[in-house]
Amino acid sequence: MSTSIAPQQLIRLAQEFDAPLYVYDAATMRRQYHKLENAFKDCNVKIHYAMKALSNINVLKIFKELGAGLDAVSIEEVKIGLMAGYAAEEILYTPNCVSFAEIEACIDLGVKLNIDNISILEQFGNKYGNTVPVCIRVNPHIMAGGHYKISTGHIDSKFGISIHQMRHVERLIKSLNIKVEGIHMHTGSDILDVGVFLNGAEILFDLALGFPDIEYIDFGSGFKVGYKPDDVTTDIDVLGEGLTERYRKFCREYGKDIQIHFEPGKFLVSESGYFLAKVNVIKQTTATVFAGLDAGFNHLMRPTLYDSYHHITNLSNPEGKQRVYTVVGYICETDTFAWDRPLPEVNEGDILCFHNAGAYGFMMASNYNSRTRPAEVLVDGDDYKLIRRRETLDDILATQVL
Incomplete structure (x- = not known):
């Protein structure tokens, strides 16, 4: 599935604004x-x-x-x-x-x-x-x-x-x-x-x-x-x-x-959105190979809530040899984005891109596990801008009465 934003630009945005990150076109x-x-x-x-x-x-x-x-x-x-x-x-x-x-x-x-x-x-x-x-x-x-x-x-x-x-x-x-x-x-x-x-x-x-x-x-x-x-x-x-x-x-x-x-x-807005996440770990078990991300259903709820499919591409290694992964998040739950998904070989540190993430992606995000919500970037032609900064722990604590 092609992207309307060039893959290399998505990688540059992840480098500039860090991952996880929502990008909209x-x-x-x-x-x-x-x-x-x-x-x-x-x-x-x-x-x-x-x-x-x-x-x-x-x-x-x-x-x-x-x-x-x-x-x-x-x-x-x-x-x-x-x-x-x-x-x-x-x-x-x-x-x-x-x-x-x-x-x-x-x-x-x-x-x-x-x-x-x-x-x-x-x-x-x-x-x-x-x-x-x-x-x-x-x-x-x-x-x-x-x-x-x-x-x-x-x-x-x-x-x-x-x-x-x-x-x-x-x-x-x-x-x-x-x-x-x-x-x-x-x-x-x-x-x-x-x-x-x-x-x-x-x-x-x-x-x-x-x-x-x-x-x-x-x-x-x-x-x-x-x-x-x-x-x-x-x-x-x-x-x-x-x-x-x-x-x-x-x-x-x-x-x-x-x-x-x-x-x-x-x-x-669905097709306009890309959710970018970094691979934290590759974990081989007797049953599968897990690609564990620096995100979870606290950032992209749809696969967990609706069993929905999001196409995933490996921006860092698009021409790599195809292998099969179970893509999971870092939430302390069964936090699975995709089971047995063929992907170009995934290495720790790679950036994975979830397509069609413009609708109900960020809007359903939460602070579960006291994790912060990601930033949002809007790309408009040759220009781009941050339209929501990444949350901090201070944001989570701001409404708590100590």
């Missing part, structure tokens, strides 16, 4: 944004970046310059988005299982609100009536694909209001005079079958006909990116063709040209 982010934008060029489309994937302010500013809005899932994300320069109306706040006090605070900040719970919708209607417009998040009961932990539109998911509860929703809207400006769904990551996504879209289009004042339909995201060489991905162009045709039909039926929204996170 701005050009890849822009490429992915334009790819999605072009697929829906014949629609009235608005892209909201799902900032939970990677919320560094420097990254948010890139998407702001491209014309994106933001998808935020917490009041902290909302505030970071405002600090990054987004107008309140460019931010869609989609909470789940938060207190009503947090929802009130976000309404006070002026952002758009997306509600996925009948209880919260009723509380909202009793307080605000039609004075604050709202979007309704629907659970279409669709299994889009991928790991069950990242699928959010199936019948057992905690997200969204069931399509079978729409009659109840309609009663609340009418009795409490709630102004609904949008309908929303998000089936989760790793959409493997464009047809499944289009089935969900059909459900939303049909539901939207029952809401006379909507301004947009939000289809969430879940577009699959390739983690393995030659991996299957969501065919964005085919999806664009199919959804555009159905969108035009809906607009004719609805009587006006509404916006369609998307909320990609992983699709926009």
Whole structure:
């Protein structure tokens, strides 16, 4: 799997900023944004970046310059988005299982609100009536694909209001005079079958006909990116063709040209990211050869949490003889990045590169084992800059009361 940043530049960055290190490529982010934008060029489309994937302010500013809005899932994300320069109306706040006090605070900040719970919708209607417009998040009961932990539109998911509860929703809207400006769904990551996504879209289009004042339909995201060489991905162009045709039909039926929204996170930043780690030890056992790194699941959680695959390259010895390694971390747990992975011969001190580490890499990092979190570097053409310094022990102790 090739890198958009030259391997030798990645090594130089690891030497300058030390490892472990997250490196992001701005050009890849822009490429992915334009790819999605072009697929829906014949629609009235608005892209909201799902900032939970990677919320560094420097990254948010890139998407702001491209014309994106933001998808935020917490009041902290909302505030970071405002600090990054987004107008309140460019931010869609989609909470789940938060207190009503947090929802009130976000309404006070002026952002758009997306509600996925009948209880919260009723509380909202009793307080605000039609004075604050709202979007309704629907659970279409669709299994889009991928790991069950990242699928959010199936019948057992905690997200969204069931399509079978729409009659109840309609009663609340009418009795409490709630102004609904949008309908929303998000089936989760790793959409493997464009047809499944289009089935969900059909459900939303049909539901939207029952809401006379909507301004947009939000289809969430879940577009699959390739983690393995030659991996299957969501065919964005085919999806664009199919959804555009159905969108035009809906607009004719609805009587006006509404916006369609998307909320990609992983699709926009995953391929832009590289996680660099140094090999501390090579440990031969009776069963395997371990390559032990100066990092662990405290820095890259996805392989442990989701059994996810990240392609790994040996930047220090790319032409070395192929050998098989189990790549592990230094956390006091079973801390495995990859089992029985063929790699060019790995030596102590080599720099290994984990590809597709831009989404949910740093964001899921922790201080487990009292380890510090790594630095982040942004590469933009010939320029690069540190966008988050490496943590120190003082950072870990800063919130402790001694």
